[in-house]
Amino acid sequence: MIRQILGSARLILQILLVVAAVVLIYMWNPMNVFGGKAILKPTANMVSEIREIGQMITAEYYGEVLTSIDEVQIDFQKEPEIAQLAEATYDIIAEEIINLRNFHLLTVEQRLEIGDPEKQLKRRDRNKILVDKVGNNNVLEKLNYLGDWEQTSRLIFFEEIMTFIYLKQNGKSDEITDPLRENRLRKTLKEWYGSEGDNTWDPATFTTDYFASKLSDRPRSEAKKRLAMIGRGTVKAGFDFEELQSHMYYLNEEVGELHIFGLAPKILNADINPWFIPEKGIPGFDLLSYNGKVDFKDSKKVKIYAVQKLKTNARKAGIIEQAELNGGQTIGRLINLLTDVEVKKVFFHHDELIDLTKEIQEDRFISYEEATLFENHLKSELEKIDSLREATADRYNNRKLADTKWNTMVQMLKQLQTYEFESQVSPYNYFATLWYRIAKDGLIDQEEWLAIEGENKPKTPQKEQYEKLWIGSDSLLLKSQFNEGLYQIIKDSIPIGKYIPDTLSLQKWTALTAVDSNSIFKEVTFLPEEKVAYYHFEQDKDTKEKLTQMIGLEKYQPLEWENWITNKEVILRIPKPDTVNTLKANSSMFWLVDKNAVDQLIQINIPLDQLTYPLLLSMGGQDKPYTNMVIGNHIVFKSSDNLSLELESPNSNPPSGLSQKQLEGLEAHLIKLYTDHDSYHNRDFLTKANRWFTSKMESKAGILDKFK
Structure with a gap:
């Protein structure tokens, strides 16, 4: 009996030893035979989890602003925009004056040959516009005849700028009020023409005077209103993770670096509540002055304007920069929690390409200027990617960073290729800007011809990479887009050729342009000794036949x-x-x-x-x-x-x-x-x-x- 009990105990002990050995080996897990521990890795699931957070506030600004009904009526917040528009209009006016000066540097004979080659002007008008010196009695006529003064005089802030210049020329401190009468306008332009360097213009002074004039121009009923208040509130800035996509970040686990592309902090909320600090009885709004002429709508406008000023002040105080600094630390801890990877540094790459794409997407339409700027950015980014991939130091991480940049570019292009481009029927594509340039000037010059011809020649690795960025591996799509544009050129019978430089005497040039209205000229320059240098377009019919043979017949x-x-x-x-x-x-x-x-x-x-x-x-x-x-x-x-x-x-x-x-x-x-x-x-x-x-x-x- 005892022997049986001892035998059974020995068996049980052996079983327990085997179980203990299995448990120990499992816990030790040599060479990860049983797999690693369950942790989250940076995958698309991680992106989804971060998105679920929604918005994350990483900086707050507390402040107070003084706002009045006067500010609301005039909208001082538009000061930078007004200064920029006024500066642009001033530059155009100044260019007209400079062109007039340059015209009068020519001899009288040259001015007559250029200004009235067919002698269609009456003698009095010819003398007044082309022969006589610039004076009060003819400055407007000269500008109208020689330039585009009619369009210039319709530009925004034209009248205000001319009044401002008049006041500064005459040393007056009056406000900009009514437009100048014609005699004062003539005098102002004549003095401007005569002064080589005009130092009376200053955008900041102009905007100050402009707002002062707007205040004085208000209707009497509006000018009588008195309402001023102090607003105390909060502005919150941070990150909107709903915008996050998997190609917008790269986590370097070896050195603990997180690179974020295109995700930038922004103002998430700005508000002035009825009570700023309720427990201390500090209100959100304090009324400073008031009269019976204002109503509830005026009060509401002032409060809305106060919130706008609060946001402006927060930006000036650096809330966005602080939100990024704090956000880097918070996001690092969040990634550490999700992936068990310690993030030591977070780098925000404010990608111009992503910012430009978002700006273009606002109106869901792509202009030629936007497309050109975007494509230049693409080529610049490709050069950076090539540098990263060819780097010998830290090759693995540099290549991962290059792949992230590449994926970002692919995503941006996919989005933009769904939008309209100028007046073209097809959406924005690889050849859109080339076909637009050709259609705009109505001809194919040598540079454009070489671009078309190059599509049927062996391509460099750089060009192949650029094409792949646009269409991936779908070579049929690129060929079809090329065929479509080329077919339209053939259908419209757009001429092909090149520009030839030439020089003529002024007399022969005048005779040529008088009888030949079909020739195309560019870069016409009037030289001393009554000569004219120019480029004329010469058609090449043999090249046009080659163009027909370049098109593929596939759609x-x-x-x-x-x-x-x-x-x-x-x-x-x-x-x-x-x-x-x-x-x-x-x-x-x-x-x-x-x-x-x-x-x-x-x-x-x-x-x-x-x-x-x-x-x-x-x-x-x-x-x-x-x-x-x-x-x-x-x-x-x-x-x-x-x-x-x-x-x-x-x-x-x-x-x-x-x-x-x-x-x-x-x-x-x-x-x-x-x-x-x-x-x-x-x-x-x-x-x-x-x-x-x-x-x-x-x-x-x-x-x-x-x-x-």
């Missing part, structure tokens, strides 16, 4: 292509076409026949002009509107009155100006369409299941993106 839009491929009814195969006698013309479809497989007719239920340019194929115009065309080993049909006959003798005459290479490119495009369609609808079970699973995952990611 492509990714979303449309995807829809065509997935829709089974888009492409139908009709066996035994010898049983089909006619093909009725239908603008929403066309047919294909492979000459090596004439026993099958392929019906494509897509308008032909969505895949190519029928006019270039002579299949859409009134001049020789062919109903069929041989393209490589295929025959394209738009219609047919006798299909069997036309299959035996199709139209094999190549369209004028098009090369065999262009036709082969179109054939490959059409083959890809129906082979991709066949492949999609003839998938095996495993392929379909895999695609279904992938689409579900992409859909899930898309849903998550909406909440990022």
